[in-house]
Amino acid sequence: MxxxxxxxxxxxxxxxxxxxxxxxxxxxxxxxxxxxxxxxxxxxxxxxxxxxxxxxxxxxxxxxxxxxxxxxxxxxxxxxxxxxxxxxxxxxxxxxxxxxxxxxxxxxxxxxxxxxxxxxxxxxxxxxxxxxxxxxxxxxxxxxxxxxxxxxxxxxxxxxxxxxxxxxxxxxxxxxxxxxxxxxxxxxxxxxxxxxxxxxxxxxxxxxxxxxxxxxxxxxxxxxxxxxxxxxxxxxxxxxxxxxxxxxxxxxxxxxxxTLPSLGEVAAMMRRHAELLSRHMGEERGCKEFRKHVSWYLKGFRAGGPLRHSLALVDSLATLDTLLAELDPAEPFPAAELGTPRGRQGAPRKHVVLPEGWLDDSDGAGAAIEEDIAAASGG
Structure with missing residues (x-):
């Protein structure tokens, strides 16, 4: 297909x-x-x-x-x-x-x-x-x-x-x-x-x-x-x-x-991710960008709070290697996490923020609104 x-x-x-x-x-x-x-x-x-x-x-x-x-x-x-x-x-x-x-x-x-x-x-x-x-x-x-x-x-x-x-x-x-x-x-x-x-x-x-x-x-x-x-x-x-x-x-x-990777295999994936980020952004920025991914990678695993906290503050690949070595490589993947939502969820919005009068006309070409320069999110 x-x-x-x-x-x-x-x-x-x-x-x-x-x-x-x-x-x-x-x-x-x-x-x-x-x-x-x-x-x-x-x-x-x-x-x-x-x-x-x-x-x-x-x-x-x-x-x-x-x-x-x-x-x-x-x-x-x-x-x-x-x-x-x-x-x-x-x-x-x-x-x-x-x-x-x-x-x-x-x-x-x-x-x-x-x-x-x-x-x-x-x-x-x-x-x-x-x-x-x-x-x-x-x-x-x-x-x-x-x-x-x-x-x-x-x-x-x-x-x-x-x-x-x-x-x-x-x-x-x-x-x-x-x-x-x-x-x-x-x-x-x-x-x-x-x-x-x-x-x-x-x-x-x-x-x-x-x-x-x-x-x-x-x-x-x-x-x-x-x-x-x-x-x-x-x-x-x-x-x-x-x-x-x-x-x-x-x-x-x-x-x-x-795929049900062990924690050791997940750690290897985390290392590869940080390595690629460092290659494209430089090590300092790459490690900072990696921090947001730590909780997603470790979701459901038994890794302790202090270790998770340290990983979320990682500032170099060497430090990352030291911290990843503390994870139990034999710990099995938490099967309970399969099929469950990941990332942001939240609640429905009470109302959608729109330009004034936006809903009055669905056939028009829109209002004269200046387009943003900075990107915001996805859909």
């Missing part, structure tokens, strides 16, 4: 969702290595960047556009609310960075994004959505680069947008649409609605990718079977578990593999 996105063929229909501060070049390389062990591939998307930041040469934005030498297929998610910026940024990615795939974010639920009419709020403005998609597709077309989009069900249960978004995406020449089965109001709480994903599959002719509550490889297969999606997008399920991509590759190849 391969995923075809325009001229781009992905043999294993699995996409690593862009996550702010997580899916940098080091983490993408780490996940790619897991699939490589199975002789498979996938699509590993860079952290979301803003179109205005790229066009204006913002230093932080440019620093995020770093790729590992092992990444033969470069994929970037782009955020924007201004069609001109999105179109120009798409052209820059294709021409200057050799990107093979551009994904557009219309799913981010973060208030500082939705209050500007961006992310998951934007598809409510069907005219604006159509114009942005049209600009991006036309900018990428001369380079043969497929453009996809990611969205959510809608702003809330009373303002659903995913079916209109699917139709607009198809009419605009978008290669595929990914749907997170939650509303913006839900953020990451509750259970993803896979029925809405199945409904979108029936509604459009372009490939649909499903996102939400894929914690194990078996969940991915079940989503394909229950919804008819052409592929899956994996986000929080791989936090502290990059070997999930090994399981996904095996599952889509028809093998029944569930």
């Amino acid at each position: 391969a995923l075809q996105l325009g001229n781009l063929r992905v043999e294993t229909p699995v996409v690593l969702a862009p996550m702010a501060g997580i899916t940098n070049a080091a983490y993408r390389r780490l996940c790619l290595e897991q699939m490589g062990d199975q002789g498979a591939d996938g699509l590993f998307v860079c952290e979301m960047i803003t179109s205005r930041g790229l066009v204006e040469g913002d230093a932080m934005t440019m620093s995020m556009l770093t790729f590992d030498e092992a990444e033969t297929v470069r994929s970037v998610q782009l955020y924007g609310t201004d069609p001109a910026f999105v179109g120009k940024a798409t052209e820059i990615l294709c021409n200057d960075y050799g990107v093979a795939h551009v994904d557009l974010n219309f799913g981010c639920p973060v208030p500082k994004v939705t209050r500007k009419g961006g992310g998951g709020a934007l598809p409510w403005k069907r005219g604006l959505l159509a114009e942005i998609l049209d600009r991006a597709v036309k900018a990428a077309e001369p380079y043969g680069v497929p453009v996809t989009m990611k969205t959510r069900k809608g702003i809330d249960d009373d303002h659903l947008t995913f079916l209109d978004a699917g139709r607009i995406a198809q009419d605009s020449g978008v290669a595929a649409i990914a749907l997170h089965g939650r509303t913006v109001q839900q953020a990451y709480s509750g259970v993803a609605d896979w029925d809405s994903i199945a409904e979108l599959v029936q509604h459009v002719d372009i490939p649909v990718l499903g996102n939400g509550d894929i914690w194990e490889a078996a969940d991915a297969l079940r989503m394909v079977e229950e919804t008819g999606v052409a592929g899956v997008v994996v986000g929080r399920g791989c936090l502290g578990r990059p070997w999930l991509f090994r399981d996904l590759a095996a599952a889509f190849a028809g093998e029944t593999v569930a």
Whole structure:
């Protein structure tokens, strides 16, 4: 089962969702290595960047556009609310960075994004959505680069947008649409609605990718079977578990593999992750970036509080080696953690922060809101 996105063929229909501060070049390389062990591939998307930041040469934005030498297929998610910026940024990615795939974010639920009419709020403005998609597709077309989009069900249960978004995406020449089965109001709480994903599959002719509550490889297969999606997008399920991509590759190849690494094997993965971060960022910054991953890697293991605390303050690879040596390498993987949510969950928002009057007109091109330079999150 391969995923075809325009001229781009992905043999294993699995996409690593862009996550702010997580899916940098080091983490993408780490996940790619897991699939490589199975002789498979996938699509590993860079952290979301803003179109205005790229066009204006913002230093932080440019620093995020770093790729590992092992990444033969470069994929970037782009955020924007201004069609001109999105179109120009798409052209820059294709021409200057050799990107093979551009994904557009219309799913981010973060208030500082939705209050500007961006992310998951934007598809409510069907005219604006159509114009942005049209600009991006036309900018990428001369380079043969497929453009996809990611969205959510809608702003809330009373303002659903995913079916209109699917139709607009198809009419605009978008290669595929990914749907997170939650509303913006839900953020990451509750259970993803896979029925809405199945409904979108029936509604459009372009490939649909499903996102939400894929914690194990078996969940991915079940989503394909229950919804008819052409592929899956994996986000929080791989936090502290990059070997999930090994399981996904095996599952889509028809093998029944569930990786249950010992704590010693997890420690080796942690060391590899920190090593890759240090290679790309320098050791001091790389170790600081690694700290946020410690609790995810050790979730469910018996590692004591003081050791966890020390690992969360690690400042060098040498210190990391010393601390990892204190872990019990024979401790088995905590099977109780399988199939359980990882990362942020939280509660539904009382209300979604939107620009004044945003819901009054769903056909317009949106308000005159200045696009942000800095990226915020994913969807």
